[in-house]
Structures are given as structure tokens and as C-alpha cells.
Amino acid sequence: PRTTHTAGAAGRIRRTLSKAMAADAAKVGKGEMKVAEFKKKYAQHLDKLIDPDHPDMGPKNNQFVFLAGRIEHGRKEIMKWFTMGGFGSVNAYEHTTICEQSHHVAYSLLTHHKTHHLKPDLINTEFVIFWGTGAYTANFGLTPMAEKVTTNRVERGLKIAVVDPRLSNDAAKADWWLPVKPGTDGALAYGMIRWILENRRYDERYLRNANRAAATADGETTYTNAACLVKIENGIATKLLRANEVMQADGKTPLGTKDQLVVSNNGKLIAVTPEDTKTPVEGDLFVATKIGNIEVKTSLQLIKEEAYSRSLDKVEEITGIPVSQIEEVANELTSHGKRAAVELYRGPVQHTDGVYAGTAIILLNLLIGNPDHKGGLQKGGSHWHESGGKPGNVYHFKKMQPGALKAFGPPVSKEKSKYEETTYYQEHGYPAKRPWYPFSGNIYQEVIPSMAMGYPYPGKILFLHKGTPVLATPAGSKQIEMLRDPDKIPLFIACDIVIGETSMFADYILPDLTYLERWGTPHVTPDVP
Incomplete structure (x- = not known):
């Protein structure tokens, strides 16, 4: 023994x-x-x-x-x-790949891999788009969601739009039902993005913040890289421009370090440290220019160009959703300040373009600046430490x-x-x-x-x-x-x-x-x- x-x-x-x-x-x-x-x-x-x-x-x-x-x-x-x-x-x-992995990847990419899941604050939101999911059909936390949505709808007048090819339980009870053609969710999301940009219904103040200090000064807990410059090589957006790649007026001194990004503010290039808590930096949102031999565009400019690459009539042809309905839902989404949200799950991402469709849908939330706001997107949840x-x-x-x-x-x-x-x-x-x-x-x-x-x-x-x-x-x-x-x-x-x-x-x-x-x-x- x-x-x-x-x-x-x-x-x-x-x-x-x-x-x-x-x-x-x-x-x-x-x-x-x-x-x-x-x-x-x-x-x-x-x-x-x-x-x-x-x-x-x-x-x-x-x-x-x-x-x-x-x-x-x-x-x-x-x-x-x-x-x-x-x-x-x-x-x-x-089982993740046959469930919602591309949903997780989309959120991970847009949060610098800080989280793979955000949900609307359904108790306090005034308008929600359920995209390929719902509170009564299929979701993560269906039981508590159903109660919150029902209570909010009955007691506070929550408005709901549902994007789903099927007339689901949620679509049957929604104010708007958008029966999108399967696999065209990304095109529909960019159609809404186009309308929001064209009509200046985005949260410009939120999107201009390029670092933590700027966000804090505006009372925000999050910020984006919408104003940061991206290198364009052979017509393709590749990487965020680094401050050490740009020379100051003397042509010899770098604008900043390799860990810093670059924004343009009224044409002036500024090096920005994203997590800097002391020096607020804001940037212009729509920039397309050259810095020496480097072609650059802001992140939001790239999104705009993709959204403008097809007319709303073309979006209707692709998705089957009438232009009037796209405009109406986009208008409603941008009519509640930050107390509106777009929720997605398996429906729009279980396709070969799932990650891209998912990121396009999540962008709708960023355009109205709702992350970590009452009635907007939230990072809730908690867990055991099983190990x-x-x-x-x-x-x-x-x-x-x-x-x-x-x-x-x-x-x-x-x-x-x-x-x-x-x-x-x-x-x-x-x-x-x-x-x-x-x-x-x-x-x-x-x-x-x-x-x-x-x-x-x-x-x-x-x-x-x-x-x-x-x-x-x-x-x-x-x-x-x-x-x-x-x-x-x-x-x-x-x-x-x-x-x-x-x-x-x-x-x-x-x-x-x-x-x-x-x-x-x-x-x-x-x-x-």
C-alpha cells in the first residue's frame, strides 16, 4: 500500500x-x-x-x-x-460557438477586452431595441428581464422595438417590429447610424472625450476613441496612430510616446494618454487628412464612411425594412437622451458576419453615449469564485x-x-x-x-x-x-x-x-x- x-x-x-x-x-x-x-x-x-x-x-x-x-x-x-x-x-x-460567441467577441473588441457582456438598465430605460432577442423569448436572464420590462411598460410607458425575422412573443407586444431579412442586421444597423449622423442626433460631447480626464470633467465614467486618428494604408484602416510616429514642427521631436494616441483639435495635433486622469483631451470627430506621408482618419470618420457607402433606399433593398421605419426607430432611439438602449444577443450574430453585425449594433449605444448611465447600458452581474x-x-x-x-x-x-x-x-x-x-x-x-x-x-x-x-x-x-x-x-x-x-x-x-x-x-x- x-x-x-x-x-x-x-x-x-x-x-x-x-x-x-x-x-x-x-x-x-x-x-x-x-x-x-x-x-x-x-x-x-x-x-x-x-x-x-x-x-x-x-x-x-x-x-x-x-x-x-x-x-x-x-x-x-x-x-x-x-x-x-x-x-x-x-x-x-x-458550447459557446453555437450559442453567442460572436456577441461576446463584439463586446470584447469594443471595450478593449474589459467585458464581453453589457445589458440595458431595463428598470429605468425609456426605449429599448431588442435585436434578435427579447425579454419574453430568449435571453440571458430571461425571468428577471421579463418582470422588469413588463413593469416598466405598464407603469412607466416603456417603448419597445424588436428586430427579428419572426413575429416573436416580444415582437407581438412591441411598438415597432422590424422583420429584417436574416443575415442583414449589420446593414440595418449602419442604416440607422447613417440617419443619426446625417441628422446630428449623436452625443457629440461624449464622443469628443479622448481620455479619462475629459470624461470625468463632463461627468462621464466612460469614453471612446471616436476622435483618435487611425492610419490608412493602401486604402485600408490598419492601426491607431501613435504619438511617436508624428513629428512636431521642428521635424525632429516626436509629438509623444508610443503609448500615446493622437487626436486633432481644430487642426492641432495632440498626444493623448487614454487613462490620464489629470489632463483632459478632446478631439474633432470627423477628420480625414495627411500627416506628412501618413494618411489618417478618425475612428468616427471611418464609421461615417461605411454608413454613407449605401443609401437608405439601398438599406431597404438589402434588409426588407422600409426607409420610413428605419428613420422612425432611429429617431425614437435618439429622443430619450441616455435613457435608451439597444440590446442584442444570438439573433444578429449567428452568421458569418456576426462579429461585424454585433459591433455595428453596439455602436448605436455609443453614439448616444449611454454606457454606465441610468436607463442606458450597464455592466451588472456578479459571480461566485468557484475555484x-x-x-x-x-x-x-x-x-x-x-x-x-x-x-x-x-x-x-x-x-x-x-x-x-x-x-x-x-x-x-x-x-x-x-x-x-x-x-x-x-x-x-x-x-x-x-x-x-x-x-x-x-x-x-x-x-x-x-x-x-x-x-x-x-x-x-x-x-x-x-x-x-x-x-x-x-x-x-x-x-x-x-x-x-x-x-x-x-x-x-x-x-x-x-x-x-x-x-x-x-x-x-x-x-x-
Whole structure:
């Protein structure tokens, strides 16, 4: 029998080994270490790898795949704790890409990655556009939202517009229903942006603020880079102009540092530190000029040019929404000061242009300067710290897994991984057998097809929890034959409360509890301040 002491020591040895192999396997993938050199160094442990000739693909542990559907917090953290640290597999997935990932990415891009979710203050707003979502149909925090919207509508006269191809429960109760053609949401949003710009219904004072100090002086808690200059290269907007790229009048002294941006105020260039709290800086909103050999435009100028690239008649042709209705809703949105908001969720972003449609819709909020205002957008919500380690927490799970393995290798979905940093690329170049996704994560729809194809490596065990990819993913029916083929997925275990469209093909089904019975720590929706 092994004592606790010796078991702990063995665990630490395994952890040390897995960390060392992970570091060297990454070097092999990048071409910084030869495969032969790796094999010689780890000759006694090559049997632990999926393919010793491609050590960067990781250990056999990766052939266990935990695929979760709408898993909740509490369970999600345990899934990763078990799969990655305990089992040593990189393959632990949520369902995010078939839910609303492009919505999250859009918010993340527009908040400098500070948050991926904002919601209207539905208790105090006077007008809301529900875009591809609603308070009565499908949303994040549907139960509290429905109560707030109903109360506000009955007691305070909340006005509502709904953008949705379907006459949903929300659209049926709205003041305006805009049955947009699927996939044309971005064009509709830019049509509204055009009307707002043309009629000067935007919050100029808010948008001119270029740093924290200027925002504070105006009583704002947020600001934008609408007035900041952007470099235009070969006709394409590329990067924000940096102050060290601009020379002062003497032609020798930089305007500022590489960490500073640049605005134009009545034609005078000013270096701006975005988070400066002492020196307010404001900028002109519509600038298109050259600074030496550098062509520049302000961020808002670029948005204006995109909005003006098509007439409202053209927007009507694309979207199916009459010009008169576009104008009426845009007018209503800009008639309540900051007590109006545009709310989006899955509807407009579940398309190939989803991120761009999402950012266009969110811009409508920025144009009226409503973030962090009563009746505007808010960053609500709160959450547990399921892994512990915070003041008052009883447990700290990371410290309770001293022998945790170092999971390494690309996920079977090939997410957050670069094909160019693999031995496959070194051997075969382009094209790869299946797409790699270096910038995305939780690519739910890619997992089973990749396991079935055996690329980048074959899977052995699929554990599906609270999910039904056969129903939920595009062309999901094609996964039926993959799941039924033991040569492609030798062992399939499902955990669910029903025998569903996907779990019916499992080798084993572990009965789960319903949401009223099971343990979990769902986070508070951003809809709750």
C-alpha cells in the first residue's frame, strides 16, 4: 500500500515530467528542437505520447474529450479541474460557438477586452431595441428581464422595438417590429447610424472625450476613441496612430510616446494618454487628412464612411425594412437622451458576419453615449469564485491538486493553436487537412467531426454532458454516423436527464439531475445591477 506521502511525491514527479515534455514538445512544433532530439531525451516515456513522431500533438491523455453543452458554473470549473489537471487532457469544451460567441467577441473588441457582456438598465430605460432577442423569448436572464420590462411598460410607458425575422412573443407586444431579412442586421444597423449622423442626433460631447480626464470633467465614467486618428494604408484602416510616429514642427521631436494616441483639435495635433486622469483631451470627430506621408482618419470618420457607402433606399433593398421605419426607430432611439438602449444577443450574430453585425449594433449605444448611465447600458452581474482562493473562500482548488498534470498539445478542435507551429506544417505545409482556429475557443461544432477524422489526432473517449450536438450544430445530423462508428469514436458516454437526439447513440448514459435538483453556481446575469 502506498502512503499519502509517497502518492503525493509520485504525483509531483508526474507533474514535473509533464511540464518538461510540454515545454519541449512546443519547441518541436516551432522547429526549435528536432524530433530526434526529443525522442532521445524522453526515450523512456515515448509510450505516453499519441504519436512519438509528432510529440507536439501531446500525450494519449488528450484522447479523452469532455464536451459540454449548456454547462453551468460550478460544474464548468470542476470539468476543467478534472479533465486538464486530473486527467491531463487539453480537451474540455463548452458550447459557446453555437450559442453567442460572436456577441461576446463584439463586446470584447469594443471595450478593449474589459467585458464581453453589457445589458440595458431595463428598470429605468425609456426605449429599448431588442435585436434578435427579447425579454419574453430568449435571453440571458430571461425571468428577471421579463418582470422588469413588463413593469416598466405598464407603469412607466416603456417603448419597445424588436428586430427579428419572426413575429416573436416580444415582437407581438412591441411598438415597432422590424422583420429584417436574416443575415442583414449589420446593414440595418449602419442604416440607422447613417440617419443619426446625417441628422446630428449623436452625443457629440461624449464622443469628443479622448481620455479619462475629459470624461470625468463632463461627468462621464466612460469614453471612446471616436476622435483618435487611425492610419490608412493602401486604402485600408490598419492601426491607431501613435504619438511617436508624428513629428512636431521642428521635424525632429516626436509629438509623444508610443503609448500615446493622437487626436486633432481644430487642426492641432495632440498626444493623448487614454487613462490620464489629470489632463483632459478632446478631439474633432470627423477628420480625414495627411500627416506628412501618413494618411489618417478618425475612428468616427471611418464609421461615417461605411454608413454613407449605401443609401437608405439601398438599406431597404438589402434588409426588407422600409426607409420610413428605419428613420422612425432611429429617431425614437435618439429622443430619450441616455435613457435608451439597444440590446442584442444570438439573433444578429449567428452568421458569418456576426462579429461585424454585433459591433455595428453596439455602436448605436455609443453614439448616444449611454454606457454606465441610468436607463442606458450597464455592466451588472456578479459571480461566485468557484475555484476558491479569494477572501472568505473555504477551499482553494488549485492548491488541492498538487500533482496536477500539465496538459499540452493542440485541442482536437485545433482552437487557440497555430498550424504553423506544428510538425504537420513542417512536413506538409499548406493546406491543412482541417481548419485551425488560433483566435477562437470552445468550437463546439468542430469537436466530433475532428475526432471522427482523426485529425489532428484520433479520439478514444467522448464524454458528453448537457449537450446534443446532433440537434444543435449546423448539419448536426451528419454526426450521427460518426457517433455510431466505433472505429471513429470507440467509447461514447453521455450524461443527461433524457435520452436525447445525441445521447441515444451513447454506449453509456449517466442519469443527471434537473436544474431544480442539482448543484451548481450560475452567475448573476449582467441584467441585474
